[in-house]
Amino acid sequence: MSQSQTIAVEFKRVMKSFGPKRVLNDVSFHIDQGQALCLLGRSGTGKSVTLKLIMALMRPDSGEVWVDQDNVVGMGEKRLSRVRKKLGYLFQDAALFDSLTLYENLALPLSRLTRKSKDEIDDVVHRVLTDVGLGADGAKYPSALSGGMKKRAGLARALVLEPKILLADEPSSGLDRITASEIDELLMRCKTEHGTALIIVTHDVHGARRVADRVAVLDKGNLVAFGSVDEVSQSENEVARKLIME
Numbered sequence: 001m002s003q004s005q006t007i008a009v010e011f012k013r014v015m016k017s018f019g020p021k022r023v024l025n026d027v028s029f030h031i032d033q034g035q036a037l038c039l040l041g042r043s044g045t046g047k048s049v050t051l052k053l054i055m056a057l058m059r060p061d062s063g064e065v066w067v068d069q070d071n072v073v074g075m076g077e078k079r080l081s082r083v084r085k086k087l088g089y090l091f092q093d094a095a096l097f098d099s100l101t102l103y104e105n106l107a108l109p110l111s112r113l114t115r116k117s118k119d120e121i122d123d124v125v126h127r128v129l130t131d132v133g134l135g136a137d138g139a140k141y142p143s144a145l146s147g148g149m150k151k152r153a154g155l156a157r158a159l160v161l162e163p164k165i166l167l168a169d170e171p172s173s174g175l176d177r178i179t180a181s182e183i184d185e186l187l188m189r190c191k192t193e194h195g196t197a198l199i200i201v202t203h204d205v206h207g208a209r210r211v212a213d214r215v216a217v218l219d220k221g222n223l224v225a226f227g228s229v230d231e232v233s234q235s236e237n238e239v240a241r242k243l244i245m246e
């Protein structure tokens with residue numbers, strides 16, 4: 001069955017348990033292309049598991065997980081690798097190769113996964129590095145980058161393949177407020193300038209209030225609130241209301 005053109009990611013009645021522990025209980029939501037969803041919730045409420053289900057690194061016990069036009073549940077590796085090309089990931093630790101310069105870290109996925117020429121790769125890497133404010137830092141090794149620069153570098157690496165959907169796991173963790181706001185600005189630019197859908201796991205409610213078109217609050221395996229920041233602020237669920245008003 002084909003999905004609406006505009007849906008980027010959709011969960012339909014997703015259940016996931018580990019042994020006796022139910023981590024996601026009948027979770028349904030969707031986010032459209034060009035929108036930002038922030039996933040909030042206390043520690044251990046299934047936020048990272050949600051990202052892993054989208055990447056199909058895990059399989060739900062039941063339910064459907066749609067990415068763009070495809071239900072990835074039960075999909076074979078060949079088709080999955082095509083779907084995964086639509087996804088970019090910004091990991092907590094930036095996931096850069098320490099033995100490569102920043103430039104080389106960005107050029108590597110382009111030379112491995114695309115047919116771009118050396119000159120085209122050079123153009124893309126310079127453009128993306130400039131976009132994230134690291135235009136003069138391509139020759140540096142990851143060990144020479146500050147925490148904020150590493151996050152920007154991780155974002156550049158996630159964006160270099162021009163994903164339709166960007167998944168970010170705590171993009172502002174460990175950063176001071178000003179640097180965290182700069183990362184938020186960059187994420188918002190991905191959305192407005194490239195129409196990228198963003199799914200951001202975060203404990204930074206302040207950032208979520210600025211970035212999110214939709215907020216999803218998970219608590220004890222349940223999606224207890226979903227909607228705009230204003231809607232969640234007026235949610236009947238106390239956990240969700242308190243969390244967003246922090």
Ligand SMILES: Nc1ncnc2c1ncn2[C@@H]1O[C@H](COP(=O)(O)OP(=O)(O)OP(=O)(O)O)[C@@H](O)[C@H]1O
Pocket residue numbers: 018023041042043044045046047048049050
């Ligand atoms: N591969 C796994 N095997 C067993 N249990 C797991 C596995 N992955 C996650 N869990 C459990 O699922 C629950 C949710 O984990 P998850 O990492 O999604 O939490 P989270 O909301 O991202 O937490 P945090 O905010 O601390 O990162 C936890 O109880 C965790 O121990």
